[in-house]
Amino acid sequence: MAEVGFLGLGIMGKAMAMNLLRHGFKVTVWNRTLSRCDELVEHGASVGETPAAVIKKCKYTIAILSDPAAALSVVFDKDGILEEICGGKGYIDMSTVDADTSSKIGEAIASKGGYFLEAPVSGSKKPAEDGQLVILAAGEKALYEEALPAFDVLGKKSFFLGKVGNGAKMKLVVNMIMGSMVNAFSEGLVLADKSGLNPQTLLDVLDLGGIANPMFRMKGPTMIQNNYSPAFPLKHQQKDMRLALALGDENAVSMPVAAAANEAFKKARSVGLGDLDFSAVYEIFKVAGGST
Ligand SMILES: NC(=O)C1=CN([C@@H]2O[C@H](COP(=O)(O)OP(=O)(O)OC[C@H]3O[C@@H](n4cnc5c(N)ncnc54)[C@H](OP(=O)(O)O)[C@@H]3O)[C@@H](O)[C@H]2O)C=CC1
Numbered sequence: 483m484a485e486v487g488f489l490g491l492g493i494m495g496k497a498m499a500m501n502l503l504r505h506g507f508k509v510t511v512w513n514r515t516l517s518r519c520d521e522l523v524e525h526g527a528s529v530g531e532t533p534a535a536v537i538k539k540c541k542y543t544i545a546i547l548s549d550p551a552a553a554l555s556v557v558f559d560k561d562g563i564l565e566e567i568c569g570g571k572g573y574i575d576m577s578t579v580d581a582d583t584s585s586k587i588g589e590a591i592a593s594k595g596g597y598f599l600e601a602p603v604s605g606s607k608k609p610a611e612d613g614q615l616v617i618l619a620a621g622e623k624a625l626y627e628e629a630l631p632a633f634d635v636l637g638k639k640s641f642f643l644g645k646v647g648n649g650a651k652m653k654l655v656v657n658m659i660m661g662s663m664v665n666a667f668s669e670g671l672v673l674a675d676k677s678g679l680n681p682q683t684l685l686d687v688l689d690l691g692g693i694a695n696p697m698f699r700m701k702g703p704t705m706i707q708n709n710y711s712p713a714f715p716l717k718h719q720q721k722d723m724r725l726a727l728a729l730g731d732e733n734a735v736s737m738p739v740a741a742a743a744n745e746a747f748k749k750a751r752s753v754g755l756g757d758l759d760f761s762a763v764y765e766i767f768k769v770a771g772g773s774t
């Protein structure tokens with residue numbers, strides 16, 4: 483089996499790279515903070531000293547990094563991907579970024595003869611651990627097909643969405659909806675509490691009705707316990723709202739609900755909640771609603 487490169491061992495990257503190792507892939511990892519590679523090495527990974535070194539060694543390399551700045555940095559900066567990508571090699575960026583960022587990366591890689599696929603994912607830490615992500619790929623179809631054995635390990639379903647940008651846009655639309663939902667959910671929990679209802683009973687009622695969903699089911703119990711151990715960091719959700727709103731601007735789509743949700747996430751970041759789970763936006767509604 484060909485060696486797969488893997489850049490970025492944050493919450494998602496660590497779980498995904500671990501999964502590939504568990505399924506017999508040979509994996510060479512790199513992370514900006516190199517010490518984060520140690521645990522993967524214990525499970526059989528090799529380490530590349532730089533993104534360029536990983537690209538040089540591997541037929542194709544996957545990355546999942548925090549945001550557009552990070553995604554651009556590993557490609558264009560010193561010791562970056564562009565130094566070693568060449569004909570026959572592939573680069574798959576699974577970070578959540580905007581279509582422009584993805585296109586810039588794709589064009590630069592193509593200019594060196596390499597193949598590029600964007601492949602952001604739906605699903606969080608647990609689905610990443612369980613190989614249950616939803617993969618939203620777009621770009622070079624041949625690379626998509628080459629990577630399918632890895633995608634089959636990482637995800638429960640892969641979509642090929644056509645040209646570069648379509649994966650990024652799909653991911654931003656999905657996360658824009660999710661970010662708006664968690665705001666409405668938070669507001670509802672506060673309203674239930676302030677009007678004398680038991681929030682746990684609200685969760686039970688919601689779960690039996692037409693708006694039951696895995697996100698409410700998973701986050702509700704931890705939110706009412708004020709437990710925001712990060713699966714999806716709030717700072718990344720706010721980044722996704724910001725990028726989705728920019729996509730709305732480009733397309734003249736009015737998004738008042740998403741704009742209000744973005745304000746709540748920004749407020750949450752401004753009071754130091756950015757590294758907690760995105761469900762910590764609930765704290766902002768508690769303050770606004772006068773809850774204790
Ligand atoms: N967590 C989730 O539930 C999901 C997240 N995503 C998306 O996946 C991506 C990663 O998320 P997640 O794993 O949660 O994030 P984390 O914050 O846990 O990890 C971020 C990763 O990016 C690296 N990084 C940050 N800045 C740079 C930089 N300038 N140069 C190189 N590397 C950098 C970090 O390295 P270092 O260790 O050195 O800081 C780390 O490996 C994001 O785009 C997010 O929106 C998508 C679906 C679900």
Ligand SMILES: O=CCCC(=O)O
Nearest residue numbers: 578604605606657714
């Ligand atoms: O981008 C993060 C998505 C988190 C999720 O789908 O639960």
